[in-house]
Amino acid sequence: MNNAIEEEKVVMTADEAVFIDRFVAERxxxxxxxxxxxxxxxxxxxxxxxxxxxxDSAFAxxxxxxxxxxxxxxxxxxxxxFVFASEGDADAPEAWRAExxxxxxxxxxxxxxxxVSGKDVAGTFKLSGVAxxxxxxxxxxxxxxxxxxxxxxxxxxxxxxxxxxxxRLLFF
Numbered sequence: 001m002n003n004a005i006e007e008e009k010v011v012m013t014a015d016e017a018v019f020i021d022r023f024v025a026e027r028x029x030x031x032x033x034x035x036x037x038x039x040x041x042x043x044x045x046x047x048x049x050x051x052x053x054x055x056d057s058a059f060a061x062x063x064x065x066x067x068x069x070x071x072x073x074x075x076x077x078x079x080x081x082f083v084f085a086s087e088g089d090a091d092a093p094e095a096w097r098a099e100x101x102x103x104x105x106x107x108x109x110x111x112x113x114x115x116v117s118g119k120d121v122a123g124t125f126k127l128s129g130v131a132x133x134x135x136x137x138x139x140x141x142x143x144x145x146x147x148x149x150x151x152x153x154x155x156x157x158x159x160x161x162x163x164x165x166x167x168r169l170l171f172f
Contacts (some may be wrong), residue, residue: 006068040131047130047145077104083128084155086118092163093119096157100146101129108144116157123159128152 012020020132029153055122071087096118101109114132128149132139158164 016107042131048142049149068106079103080160083170084167085170086157086165088165091126094112094162096158096165096167098125098127098155098157098167100141102143108142108147111140111141112146114139114141115125118157118160120159121157123157123162126154126156126164131155131158 009064026043033085080102082102084098084100086092086094086096090097094097096116098114098116100111100112106112114125114127116137116139123134125132125134125139127141128146129152130141130145130149153168155167155169156164157167
């Protein structure tokens with residue numbers, strides 16, 4: 001017995017093809033973009049779950065000695081400010097400067113204030129492996145998340161129309 005579709009070949013019109021292409025372009029996102037969002041979301045959830053865990057057994061390391069838990073680290077008794085700046089000329093239009101303040105006695109759950117200055121500081125600031133959306137040039141990051149990713153040296157400010165402008169930690 002033959003299938004009805006095999007007997008009668010259905011041909012798509014040019015208008016139908018244009019409609020389908022437009023519909024997909026407007027409502028569907030590329031697979032790579034969707035997978036990148038899922039991966040970022042998963043990584044952020046795992047970072048936060050690490051601080052919420054009662055014990056460290058769920059986060060065994062595959063190799064190497066166990067690192068100190070951010071919950072075990074105590075901040076100094078005085079405020080500490082980390083200063084980051086974009087690479088290149090300080091007076092360049094894409095230049096930025098950021099300050100991250102760690103208050104005295106901060107714990108892993110303490111929210112650290114990040115303030116970014118420069119021309120048009122709307123966008124996303126990447127610090128400690130985390131992308132922080134900026135609102136009026138400000139964002140927050142938990143102290144524990146900051147400590148977990150402190151060895152990640154990728155510091156950058158991504159702005160619409162400008163792209164990512166890399167920066168670095170300044171020492172005075």
